[in-house]
Amino acid sequence: MIKIEKSEFGTFIRDLSAEYKLFAPVGEGRQSAFREVSSADQMNTSIQMTQNSPKTVFLPQTEVLFEFNGDDIQSGEKAAKPMFFWGVRSCDARGMNLLDKVMGQSKQRPDDPAFQDPYWKARFDNAVILTLACHEPASTCFCHWTGGNPFSKEAGDLWAVETETAYLIEPLSEKGKDFVKTLSGYHTASDKDKQEIKTLKKQAESCLRPAVDAKILKEKLPKIWDDPLWDEVSAKCVNCSACAFICPTCYCFDIQDEGKKDKGKRFRTWDCCMFPIFTKEASGHNPRSLARERVRQRVMHKFNYFWETYGESLCTGCGRCIRVCPVNLDIRDVAKQLLEAASAV
Amino acid sequence: MQETKNKKDWQPKILAILCNWCSYAGADLAGVSRIQYPPNIRVLRVPCSGRVDPMFILKSLQNGFDGVLVSGCHPGDCHYLSGNYNARRKFAVLKPLLEYIGIEPERVQFSWVSAGEGERFAEVVTKVTNEIRKVGPAKRLVKGVDS
Amino acid sequence: MIKALREEVRRLFEEKKVDLVIGWGKGSLPMTATPVFIHKAEDVEQLIWDETCSNNLAVYLTKDKRQLVQTNQKIGIVVKGCDGRSLVLYAVENQIKRENLVIIGVPCNGVIDKKKVLKQTEGKEVLSARFEKERMVVEGRGFKTEITKSDMLSRSCIHCNHPNAPVYDIFIGEPINTDSDVAVYPDVEAFEKLDCETRWKDMVESYSQCIRCYACRNVCPSCYCTECFVDQNDPQWIGKSPEITDTLIFHLNRNLHVAGRCVECGACERACPADIDLLRLNRKISKEILERFNFTAGLDIDEKPALASFCENEKQDFIMG
Numbered sequence: 001m002i003k004i005e006k007s008e009f010g011t012f013i014r015d016l017s018a019e020y021k022l023f024a025p026v027g028e029g030r031q032s033a034f035r036e037v038s039s040a041d042q043m044n045t046s047i048q049m050t051q052n053s054p055k056t057v058f059l060p061q062t063e064v065l066f067e068f069n070g071d072d073i074q075s076g077e078k079a080a081k082p083m084f085f086w087g088v089r090s091c092d093a094r095g096m097n098l099l100d101k102v103m104g105q106s107k108q109r110p111d112d113p114a115f116q117d118p119y120w121k122a123r124f125d126n127a128v129i130l131t132l133a134c135h136e137p138a139s140t141c142f143c144h145w146t147g148g149n150p151f152s153k154e155a156g157d158l159w160a161v162e163t164e165t166a167y168l169i170e171p172l173s174e175k176g177k178d179f180v181k182t183l184s185g186y187h188t189a190s191d192k193d194k195q196e197i198k199t200l201k202k203q204a205e206s207c208l209r210p211a212v213d214a215k216i217l218k219e220k221l222p223k224i225w226d227d228p229l230w231d232e233v234s235a236k237c238v239n240c241s242a243c244a245f246i247c248p249t250c251y252c253f254d255i256q257d258e259g260k261k262d263k264g265k266r267f268r269t270w271d272c273c274m275f276p277i278f279t280k281e282a283s284g285h286n287p288r289s290l291a292r293e294r295v296r297q298r299v300m301h302k303f304n305y306f307w308e309t310y311g312e313s314l315c316t317g318c319g320r321c322i323r324v325c326p327v328n329l330d331i332r333d334v335a336k337q338l339l340e341a342a343s344a345v
Numbered sequence: 346m347q348e349t350k351n352k353k354d355w356q357p358k359i360l361a362i363l364c365n366w367c368s369y370a371g372a373d374l375a376g377v378s379r380i381q382y383p384p385n386i387r388v389l390r391v392p393c394s395g396r397v398d399p400m401f402i403l404k405s406l407q408n409g410f411d412g413v414l415v416s417g418c419h420p421g422d423c424h425y426l427s428g429n430y431n432a433r434r435k436f437a438v439l440k441p442l443l444e445y446i447g448i449e450p451e452r453v454q455f456s457w458v459s460a461g462e463g464e465r466f467a468e469v470v471t472k473v474t475n476e477i478r479k480v481g482p483a484k485r486l487v488k489g490v491d492s
Numbered sequence: 493m494i495k496a497l498r499e500e501v502r503r504l505f506e507e508k509k510v511d512l513v514i515g516w517g518k519g520s521l522p523m524t525a526t527p528v529f530i531h532k533a534e535d536v537e538q539l540i541w542d543e544t545c546s547n548n549l550a551v552y553l554t555k556d557k558r559q560l561v562q563t564n565q566k567i568g569i570v571v572k573g574c575d576g577r578s579l580v581l582y583a584v585e586n587q588i589k590r591e592n593l594v595i596i597g598v599p600c601n602g603v604i605d606k607k608k609v610l611k612q613t614e615g616k617e618v619l620s621a622r623f624e625k626e627r628m629v630v631e632g633r634g635f636k637t638e639i640t641k642s643d644m645l646s647r648s649c650i651h652c653n654h655p656n657a658p659v660y661d662i663f664i665g666e667p668i669n670t671d672s673d674v675a676v677y678p679d680v681e682a683f684e685k686l687d688c689e690t691r692w693k694d695m696v697e698s699y700s701q702c703i704r705c706y707a708c709r710n711v712c713p714s715c716y717c718t719e720c721f722v723d724q725n726d727p728q729w730i731g732k733s734p735e736i737t738d739t740l741i742f743h744l745n746r747n748l749h750v751a752g753r754c755v756e757c758g759a760c761e762r763a764c765p766a767d768i769d770l771l772r773l774n775r776k777i778s779k780e781i782l783e784r785f786n787f788t789a790g791l792d793i794d795e796k797p798a799l800a801s802f803c804e805n806e807k808q809d810f811i812m813g
Contacts, residue, residue, distance in 0.1 A: 028615050030607065030767045031701060047615070051765070061703060062733035136633060138617050140521070207633075236527040239556055240707035242765045256732050258488075269733045275706075276556060277723050291556050326711050326763035327547060328519040328526035399748045400721070400729055403741045420804065430802035433811070437784055438751050438777055438799070440810045442744065445684065445776050447692025456812040469812055485692055488737050 001170045001189035002180060009167065013040040013086070019182075020084035020128070023057060025050045034085065043087070045162075048138055049318065053092050053248035054085055058123050059099060061245075065119070065255070067265040076267075077118050082126040091143045091318040093131040093155035095248030100124055101310050102251055128175055131156030135200055137207045140319030142332055146214045148317055150204040151197075163196050212335055214303060214313050220342035221304045225296075229341045233334050234295035236327045241272030243321035243329075244298075249314050252278075273297055299334060357411040357477040361386040361470070362401065364394045364429070367418035367459045374463030382467035383474040386414065393417065395428030399439045402453055406486045412452045412477040416469070419457040429457070448485055451476040493598075497570070497664045498536045500596065504568055505533035510594055512560065513568035514552050516545040522621045522630075523606050527552065541570070541664070542623065546603040546646060547711070548759040550578035554587050554716035566592055572600035574648070574757035576657020577790025578713040581753055583659075584793060587716065597660035599668045602641070602649030604628070605762055612639045647771055648758025651676050658791050675788065677779040683772065695740065701766040702739045704732075708760035708770055714750040721745060747773040752781050752798030755790045 004012050016022050017038045024043040026035040033052035037043055044050075064076040088096075101107065104124055106115030134141075134150035143149065153159045157176035160169040168189045171177040224230075244250040254271040258264055271278065274295075279288045288294050306314035315331070322330050363369040369390050375382065387410075391397060394417025402413045415436065423429040436455050444450045454476075456469045497515075504510045517528035517538040525544040529552075530536060549569055553561055560567065571579060576597055582588045609618060609630065618630045626641045653675055656667040683691065706722070709715045721729050722742060729745070731738040747754070754774045761770040781787050784807055787798040 029610055030765060048617070062735070139619055232529070235529050236552075238551060238707075238710040240710035240763065241705045242707045242763070245703055245705045246765060254732055258731055267733060270703075272705075275723075290559075322521070324765045326707055326759070328521065328524050330520040333520055400745055403744060404729065407737055407741060420808075427802065430804070431799070433806065433808060434785070434799050434802055435748075437806075437808075437810065438780055439748065441780050442748070442773065442777060444688075445691065446695045446740070446744070446773070447688050447690075449688060454812065455810065472812070486737050486740060488731070488735065 001168050001194070002183055003187040003189045003193060004167045004169065005187075006165055006167070008186070010040045013043070014038070016084055016086070021081045022084050022086065023054070024086040034088075045087070048134070048136055049089055049092075049141075049320070051246065051320070051324075053246070053318070053320070054088055054096060054129075055092075055099065055248045055250075057083070057085075058096060058127070059103070059120065059251060059253075062267055062269045063119060064265050064267045068259075069263045077122055082128065083123065085127060085129045087132045088129050088156065089134050089318070090131050090148055090150065090152040090155060091134075091141070091316040092248050093129055094143075094148060094152070094316045095318070096124065096129065097155045098249050098306075098310075098312070098314055098316070099251055107310065128158065128179055129156045130158040130160055130169070131172070133159070133161040133197075133200070133204070135162070135204050137204060138319060139207075139209070140322045141208065141317060142211070142319060143317035144205075144208050145211045145332075145335070146313040146315055146317045150208070151201040161197050161200060163193060163200070166193070168193055168197065212332070212339060214315070214335070217335055217339050217342075218304050218307045218313070220339060220345075221300060223345045224338060224342045227341055227345075229337060230292040230296045233337060234292040237274070237291050237295050237329055238327055239274045239276055239291060239294065240326065241270075241274050242324045242326065244272040244274060245270055246320045246324050248318060248320070249302075249316060273301075299331070299338070302331075303335070355482055357385050357474060357482075358409065359386045359412040359414060359470075359474060359477060360389060360405045360410045362389045362391055362394075362397055362413065362415045363458075364396075364417040364424075365390055365392050366424035367422065368394075368416035368456075368466070370460035371416075371458045371462045371466040374461065375466045376463075378463050380463055380467045382470045385474045385477075386470055393423065393425050393428035394432040395423075395425065395430075397432060397435070399435060402439065403486070406448070406452065406483060407488050409483070409487055411483040412454070412473065414454050414456065414470070414473050416456045416458045416466075419459055422459065449480045451480050452483060493665050494539070494541055497541050497596070497598065498539050500662055500664060501530065501536045501539060501568065502533045504594060505530075505536070510566045510568040512566075513539075513570070513594075513596075514549050515539045515570040515596075516541065516547065516549070519544070522618050523604060523609060523628075539570070541598050543602065543604050543641070545572070546605075546759070546762055548575045548578060548713050548757045550575050550582065550713040551711060551759070553579075553582060553593075554713070555710075555718075561588060561592075566594060568594040568596055570596045570598060571657045571660075572598060572603070572757075573652065573654040573656050573658075574600075574755045574790075575713075576660060577654060577755040578757065579657070580659055580790040580793050581714065581755065581797075584790075584795070584797060585753075590793070594662070595657060595660040597657035597663040597667070599663075599665050600649075600655045601668065602645045602652065602655075603758075604641075604644045605646040605758075607762075607767055608644045608646075609639060612643060613637060646758045647761060647769070648756050651678070652756075654788075654791070659793060675778070675782055677775055679772070680776050680779050683776075696736055698768055699739050699743060700736055701768055702734055702743070703766055704734045704739060704742065705765060707763040707765060709746060711759040711763040712750065712754075713757070713759070714753045714755070715746065721749075743770070743773060747777055750774065751777045752785075752787060753789050754778060 023034045024037045030051045032050040034054045067074045103117040103120035157173045171180045252271045253268040255268045280286045302315040417429040513530040516525040519526040583590045622629045653670045
């Protein structure tokens with residue numbers, strides 16, 4: 001385990017930004033996000049969680065797929081300088097892995113590149129993600145419901161924890177190991193440091209609130225598919241898309257063409273299943289015309305459908321949707337209500 | 346798409362939305378009487394100035410028009426009785442709003458021109474064209490340009 | 493006052509005067525209230541009324557929630573001044589039947605904007621909040637601070653002069669006396685004084701943050717079209733991406749569609765996940781409409797909306813000839 005003293009941190013970041021396109025948490029409050037930085041003072045090192053997740057870099061809101069001018073077609077795919085992400089929390093790191101299951105790997109046809117998104121792969125395959133342990137989970141955090149933990153080492157290429165005087169870093173993946181090999185001149189972590197990690201982990205876990213086991217919820221959800229409880233649960237939802245846009249694992253997109261005559265572009269842009277017209281068909285029929293159907297779909301997708309297909313929860317428990325919802329529709333309360341109803345069946 | 350607006354040979358492109366019964370007829374009269382006026386307008390004929398949705402004006406600015414002129418019947422003379430009164434209210438809200446966000450006020454203008462006012466139509470177009478020529482090519486709100 | 497509210501609602505259920513009451517309940521986060529739907533007298537204890545009750549509940553009578561109005565004979569709804577104006581607007585625009593609504597007015601001294609509180613705590617999470625007269629005491633991990641009400645008041649409430657619902661069936665407590673009925677727009681006037689370049693730059697910088705989530709449109713009670721212009725694709729009025737020109741046109745056109753109908757409740761601004769000052773365009777339009785047509789939205793059930801009526805002799809200084 002490498003130890004980077006806080007006094008060395010500025011130089012470390014400067015060197016890092018020379019080798020990589022370095023992304024780190026920048027900004028405050030609702031405009032905070034992962035943005036490119038070239039020095040440590042551009043970073044917000046005290047933020048618990050950015051409002052906008054790293055998804056905004058890996059799956060940007062708008063992405064040009066290709067541009068055309070007459071017969072000349074320019075693909076939007078660009079070979080990017082490898083990216084390094086500093087300060088990603090474990091919920092977001094898990095989120096990017098989940099997105100990779102959909103966009104990068106292809107469960108249906110693992111060896112067929114036609115099922116892999118080249119734009120995603122160009123970015124994600126070349127990125128090094130450093131998962132930073134979370135000292136003070138917010139009251140809205142519930143990563144432990146879905147098998148996560150503030151100090152989880154489940155996702156990312158490197159894992160780091162901030163102590164009083166230093167950052168302690170260890171590799172998690174092959175990419176991480178290769179990266180650590182390039183670091184020289186730093187101390188290694190002492191036993192005292194490792195003891196401090198244990199204390200910090202306990203402190204972090206004490207901030208977490210009582211959990212609901214999402215696995216049990218997943219098993220029981222299909223039982224209450226038609227329950228009138230969904231009307232109650234969805235009553236206050238106003239069908240905006242704040243939750244989906246801010247969610248690190250929502251990946252639905254719309255594709256549009258824009259241009260004039262023989263010059264234009266095709267791009268994709270985030271879409272949201274909460275919009276009433278999301279499932280509107282050309283005939284005018286809309287299979288999810290009611291709010292209860294859309295809210296049910298969102299909850300099922302996160303806590304059941306994805307689990308059935310890919311083996312884990314699509315929700316990582318980051319809590320951003322809870323903070324951003326204009327009507328305070330709290331997914332935790334919804335989960336508890338559903339579990340109660342499902343257990344009664 | 347965006348054409349290069351070379352300062353030397355740039356000519357303003359102005360959309361003139363004219364109501365069928367008064368302003369369009371007035372423009373027609375100007376033409377028949379061989380009255381000269383700048384050739385920068387592209388005419389869009391509508392049944393009444395009340396048909397004009399502020400979205401037409403916004404989209405015109407977005408698609409590269411340097412200015413928009415909307416012209417209708419004089420108040421009291423509307424072929425549909427009150428269409429131009431409704432239009433007047435819409436424009437009374439739209440014009441200050443556009444100015445508020447920083448769109449030059451000369452770009453979007455309104456006039457009342459009747460069917461018998463051929464000379465007047467030419468005057469209005471000349472005035473509007475000259476004013477827009479002074480403020481230069483439209484860059485704000487244009488699609489595909491970072492301004 | 494909360495007791496009085498609950499008693500009134502209980503009485504309404506017992507006298508079978510309502511099938512459903514829409515009000516506010518305690519939310520799952522500090523300083524947050526959430527809309528609640530009460531179907532029976534036993535549930536009235538969920539109702540609260542304080543400065544966290546910021547949602548405009550009128551929104552649940554239209555749009556995708558239309559079936560509430562269609563399936564419930566009588567609906568009771570708790571409203572502040574601005575929300576009550578939305579109900580008047582609905583009555584004027586034939587979106588509700590006045591006789592099927594039981595309007596419960598509450599006296600409002602303004603609601604808080606959580607974003608302002610977070611600015612005061614420098615972004616640190618608030619774990620508990622307690623109101624004490626004109627202050628709020630907030631506590632988080634390792635800090636405790638007091639914030640005055642004026643520092644956390646929602647922007648829409650600062651210049652509000654309609655704190656009481658203009659039309660109501662029941663009023664809880666005493667209506668609030670306002671010093672003056674005259675609307676003031678110092679924020680709009682200040683922006684008008686800036687030069688053209690500065691105003692444009694400010695607009696672009698502010699609206700570049702917009703992620704086009706449409707939360708503003710969805711929480712707005714005046715936006716109830718079954719098909720919004722944004723969702724039309726034949727013709728497609730604006731592009732789907734958050735390119736600044738499309739974003740600005742979305743906001744301009746949405747505000748033009750609510751021109752003369754906006755009650756300045758501030759729900760749009762509070763719902764925005766990107767902290768944009770959304771009220772600024774609405775307030776400019778409201779100011780123009782007040783000055784030119786002497787009209788304020790949502791006050792008089794018998795008055796036609798500003799853009800649906802006209803006066804023959806009107807100021808037309810902006811028109812040539």
